[in-house]
Amino acid sequence: MFQPLDPLLHSELRLAVMSLLISEEEAEFPYIKEQTGATAGNLSVQLDKLSTAGYIEVEKTFKGKKPCTICRITPAGQKAFEDYIQVLKTYLNV
Amino acid sequence: MNMTAERSLQIITEQIEKSRRAVSKVTGQSLFVSGLCTMGMAILIAITNFILIKNAIAGFGHLLWLVLPLIIWLFMRKYNKERAHTPVSLVGSMVAKTWSTFAWFVIGYFIIALIWGFVAMRMLKLEEYVATNIEVTPVIVLLMGMAITITGHILKQRWLIIFGIVAGLGCFVWEHFGCGQTTVMLLTGQPHLDLHFAAIASTLPCLTIFIFALVGLMLPGLMLKKQK
Numbered sequence: 001m002f003q004p005l006d007p008l009l010h011s012e013l014r015l016a017v018m019s020l021l022i023s024e025e026e027a028e029f030p031y032i033k034e035q036t037g038a039t040a041g042n043l044s045v046q047l048d049k050l051s052t053a054g055y056i057e058v059e060k061t062f063k064g065k066k067p068c069t070i071c072r073i074t075p076a077g078q079k080a081f082e083d084y085i086q087v088l089k090t091y092l093n094v
Numbered sequence: 095m096n097m098t099a100e101r102s103l104q105i106i107t108e109q110i111e112k113s114r115r116a117v118s119k120v121t122g123q124s125l126f127v128s129g130l131c132t133m134g135m136a137i138l139i140a141i142t143n144f145i146l147i148k149n150a151i152a153g154f155g156h157l158l159w160l161v162l163p164l165i166i167w168l169f170m171r172k173y174n175k176e177r178a179h180t181p182v183s184l185v186g187s188m189v190a191k192t193w194s195t196f197a198w199f200v201i202g203y204f205i206i207a208l209i210w211g212f213v214a215m216r217m218l219k220l221e222e223y224v225a226t227n228i229e230v231t232p233v234i235v236l237l238m239g240m241a242i243t244i245t246g247h248i249l250k251q252r253w254l255i256i257f258g259i260v261a262g263l264g265c266f267v268w269e270h271f272g273c274g275q276t277t278v279m280l281l282t283g284q285p286h287l288d289l290h291f292a293a294i295a296s297t298l299p300c301l302t303i304f305i306f307a308l309v310g311l312m313l314p315g316l317m318l319k320k321q322k
Contacts, residue, residue, distance in 0.1 A: 010097060012105060019109035024183040035112050085106075091099035 002090060008053050009084045013038050013046045018081050021056060021073040029069035047071060055080055115321065117186045118249055122318025124170060124193070125245075129312025131166045133304050135159065140300035147293045155296075156230070159204060163197050188248050196241040200234055231299035235265035235306055242310050254314050261310055265302055274298040 009015050016036045021027060033043050050056045055077030059070045073081075135158060142155030207228040214223045239262010246254030268274060275295045282291065 005099075005102075010102065012097060012101075015097075015102060015105050016109050019106040020113055023110055023113045023185065025187065031116075035109065035116070088099055088102055092103060 003087045005087050005091075006080055006084050008049065008055065009080060011046070013042065014050055015084075017043075017046060017050065017071075018055065018073065018077065021071060022078065022081055026070050026072045029071065032071060050077070053080075113183060114185065117183045117189075118318045118321055120186060121189045121245070121249060122315045122321070123173060124189075124315070125311045126315030126319060127169045127173065128166050128193075129307045129310070129315055131162060131169060132307035132311060135162050135165070136300040136304035136307065140297035140304075143296040143300070144293050147296045156299075157208075160201070163201065185248055189245055192241055192244045192248070196237055199237055203233060203237075204230055229270065231302060232266045232269040235269060235302060236262050238262065238306060238310060239265070242314070249318070251314075251318075257310060257314070261306060265306055269299065269302055274302065 009018060013036060016038075017032060020032060020035055029040075029043070029047075032038075032047075033040060036043065038046070047056065047058060051058045053076075054074055057072050057074055059072070061068050061070060139155040139158050142158065146154055207230050210226075210228050214226055218226065239258045241258075243255050243258030243262065246252070246256075246258055275298060278294050278298070279291065282294070
């Protein structure tokens with residue numbers, strides 16, 4: 001009997017964002033957009049969902065005079081990602 | 095929820111790999127800039143030493159090494175300002191910390207060697223001064239080789255690891271046992287006390303650093319930058 005995968009992470013874009021943030025201390029919105037190939041609108045929605053779940057924290061700041069959005073993974077997000085990987089292993093028999 | 099487990103694994107692997115590549119490129123740029131600055135400085139110091147020793151002033155050109163970290167920092171600051179949206183990553187910060195540790199040790203060691211050289215020159219006899227003189231270049235190349243090897247481990251680049259070990263130890267032996275000076279002496283047939291020999295010999299540590307910076311910093315930097 002397989003355990004269910006975390007539905008919040010089991011989405012292409014949200015999983016890509018979490019995979020990206022897991023190896024970065026922090027990343028700016030344009031970088032995440034570039035690396036995932038997502039549209040700005042879709043990415044904003046998915047970041048909001050991850051942020052609401054407490055998996056990431058989103059800091060809105062300024063870089064010079066330009067607004068800048070910085071995303072960081074939280075300890076809860078790291079734990080959720082690790083759990084997701086553990087369950088994924090059972091699906092893949094590894 | 096129509097995504098398969100295989101697709102999930104593929105997404106995770108792809109994103110982590112993309113992130114590693116982005117960091118490698120930034121690290122490559124830092125190594126490249128540091129290499130170019132070090133090579134430029136080595137040439138400048140070699141010329142300065144060569145001119146100064148002809149006027150019977152020995153080794154003062156080496157003081158210019160103290161400016162090198164500032165020059166590299168200024169170039170990197172300019173690059174970081176122009177660089178678009180590259181994140182702070184664990185791998186990147188590990189590489190940065192490795193090289194900042196290297197810089198602190200080198201600067202500290204260099205200053206200690208300078209102060210000791212200054213004091214010993216005034217307080218000790220010539221034989222004692224020669225015996226207790228702190229050689230700077232061998233230790234710097236050893237530390238540089240270590241920093242390159244650690245960088246290679248962090249970035250999982252085996253050639254960088256091998257290069258760091260071979261070049262670090264090789265250049266240490268070359269510099270510590272005065273192989274360069276012996277080679278010049280054998281090639282030119284000139285004695286140690288000759289002014290022309292001294293002028294050439296004073297540029298040899300710069301040549302070692304130049305080659306080290308070319309092969310250990312600039313070329314790996316270029317390869318990391320161009321990595322697909």
